Amino acid sequence: MRTIGEWTRLNARRNPAREAFVGIDGRVTFGEAAERAWALARGLTGLGVSRGDPVGVLGGNTVFNAEVFLGVAVSGGIYTAYNWRWSAMELAEGIRESQPRILVVEDRFSDLLSTALSIVASDDTTTALPRVISQGELDHFRTGEGTFPDVVGAEDSLCLIYTGGSTGTSKAVVLSHRAATANALNEYIDVGIGALPEERGLMVTPLFHSAGLLTWLVTHFVAGKTTVLVDKFDEGQFVEWVGRERATNSFMIPNMMRRLLQAGAFQAPEVQESFRALHTGAGLLRMPNKVEFVETLPQAKLFYRYGLSEAGPMVTRLLHEDMLDPTVDGSIGQEYHLVEATLLSVDGDGREVEPGELGEICVKGPSLMSGYFRRPLATAETIVDGWLHTGDLATRDERGFYFFKDRLKEMIKSGGENVYCAEIEQVLYLHPAVLEAAVVGVSNDEWGEEVRAVVSLRPEMRASANELQEFLRQSLAGYKIPKEFVFMDAGELPRSGAGKLVKARLKDRLGWR
Template sequence: MRTIGDWLHLHQRQRPAKEALVGVDGRRTYGELAERSWALGRGLRSLGAQPGSHIGVLAANTVYNAEMFFSIAASGGVYVAYNWRWTELELAEGIEETGAGIILVEEQFLPLLEGALEIYGRTHDQLPTVIVQGAQTDNLRQGSGPLLDPTTLDSPLCIIYTGGSTGKSKGVVLSHRAAVANAFNELVDCQLGSRPHERGLIVTPLFHSAGLLCWLVAHFVGGATSVLAPKFDAESLVDWVGREKITNTFMIPNMMRKMMDNGVLADPVFRQNLRALHTGAGLLRMPDKELFAEMLPGTDLYYRYGLTEAGPMVTRLRPEDMFDPEVDGSIGQEYFMAEVQLQDPDGRPTPVGDLGEICVRGPSLMTGYYGRPEQTAEALQDGWLRTGDVATQNDRGYYFFRDRLKEMIKTGGENVYAAEVEQALHMHPAVLEAAVVGVPDLKWDEEVRAAIVLRSEVAATQEELSTFLRTQLAGYKIPKQMVFLQPEELPRSAAGKLRKATLKQNLGWTSPDPAARTTKSETF
């Protein structure tokens, strides 16, 4: 197994003329990427960067950002991915927590960084060295030829912040070993980056593990081409896929549903080029899959489950699984280099069919949460990562996600898993998106409620949906109240994950006071 720096050397020798990176800001072959990374790595060392030094990056999905990642790896430093959607205060907190002595910033985000450093400077005498995209970065490059890689497989490679959908974001430290092991999982189990002429489109931000590790690093290790799209929208997606002959990409399920609902995925450009589409971080049920197969009959469909702390991938459904009715709604089986076990609160394996917490171990796991030893010890126990997700397993080894432990709803003494109710709602042909939450209730402790987005030009009522759910679920699991929203009214994180706490606040669903309740017929 090689470090990222070792892979730079290998590709520079074996495929120097092959295209490695494409973006709105240019193109780089593997030979150019290696030379530029080595030259900037020397410049970072001249600024005082040592093996293990934290170097912050504030940039979008661009060739510049990807080059910074590989340059920092070549220098022996640690790439700290800052979220450009943060506020100035959040960015200041991230800089303080990670202690980055150098920050590389894309020009468009310089005002955000300057505002954050103004806040940071109120309590610190010394500010980080800031290097701006363009002349400052180019002037920092020094020399030519290979740079000695000072890292080992267990050296820290990057710090990526969690999505923070259930609490404050935490910085996850991942090693070179973890990143490369995850890439091997992708190459072996999903053929991602391993096929001839593979060109993967990255639409998820590089400050999240999906974009950085599952696409950029996996394609890099496989010697394939990464195409970086700075934003996701239907028009630009069609353009990228057609112009760059994209063979694979990733979309979360709500992106897929929107593009199928408005007919964009039926555009001939996808049939002509796209050979695989990967999805995850949400629900995908048989009606969605059948519509996808109708629009793109020659495109393989993969579903994957993971989390940043796992490096990130844990389980996957491959194309041959997708239309098997026995595993519809499953998150699949474990990856090649991941071992999964469902455990009870005491760490004992649960029997087949019983609920248990998803626990995973293997070489792609995080080293820990940066600067948070207590939370690291809570998450990593006896070599297992306790994910905080609840699932069941069938006798064929397929896992079925039920919910986050923190999002389980307790109503009238019964446990209701929001994901189970959401999956049932997604089986109704009128439902495009569904979010189920527990709301404080004076009588039942919590009341099950749902926010629904309907497909375009399709109508449905709460009574109709409740009647449908009664054929799928026990009565106590059926939402007492439903509201109907527009797609843009579902608050999401930068990774596209639904923010349920924000949704509850927006709807006034945070109080047990009956006077604060939303009426059942209200539509937003």
């Protein structure tokens, strides 16, 4: 498989004048992006960066950050994407773990970085501090002319992506050039990302997240199509960017989609004119939202997908033609072309479960991670006999459609019964007043754990705890009904850098143990 450097060279030949990246800080063609990537790679090599060396990057959804990614990839370094939403303490931990020789920072994040580096210096005298290159200084390190020599192989490490850490400590996932290309091919073949002749993909997912970097930016880059980088998501800016840049598609979590539907953004004339596909995942999407989108934007396709950073990231997809099929409502779809997935027994006996039986999603394929960075034991626990154990529970029907049930670590044990949070959340999303829902288990002396729920309601709509309990009883057994409901505004809910709700932090905030 080609490396990112080889894709850079190919697109410079094929599409030199086509825009590669557009953002708040300018526009760059594929020809310009290649020249700047080669120049930066030469500069990084001159600073001592060699194959396999992490290069830390603290930046947003900008052309600057996209260019740094290409330059680091061409040089053989590992693009190490730090989450700018981290606290200084969290950033310090990320720097300690990755130990970059060089750290590139956008100017607006300089204060955060300075605080983090001071923590590293005071707490750990064994970690060498990186050389920091600010946004304004970077051009001084670009050097030389002509293409950069091939020093990178497909199996070499491309990037470190930190997991969300919603069920434990965030770990750095190592993904190779081969994995990135395989994922891009999956996206192109299965859901058509990059296939439209004049495609311009609107990117609202952060570059430090695997969905943003690999599913969106790399896939469009490999296909020779434009990525429009949106630095901050809100309903008005979505309409503005789509209209100004004639964006044709985007990926976002279901909560973002619901916000746009609520605001009427998909009804805007400029969106109706150019927008042709919405890709969503990393959350629950049920029939009412799907029907509303299709009716609002009938000329656009809707796709749902499931994945995780360790898988590179995509595993399964629900195609547009299956989206409104009631028999697969709530399904995460079937696996991608270059992915082999199965469900293995949670008993640990390695048995593949029968249709309808609960099992753990396990994955093989060329897009899998190389491992967790400098964590061989964690890698060995996660990849067993070539299978990536996702920690996610699902069932599968006779046609091969997967139905996500819950995280293995989030399953609630109540009175000897297994309760799956996602199952309850999926029913809650069918209530017309519910905008967002999170179901969690809380310790209970009598039952082991009891079920509780946090709900955000749609603006100007009302629903009581009793009403939601009665609504759930129409579809679920009594032991699955939350004993307590807390109502919060959607903006109050704690989220990860990718915008996903973090249940551990939510429980801490509410004092639930």
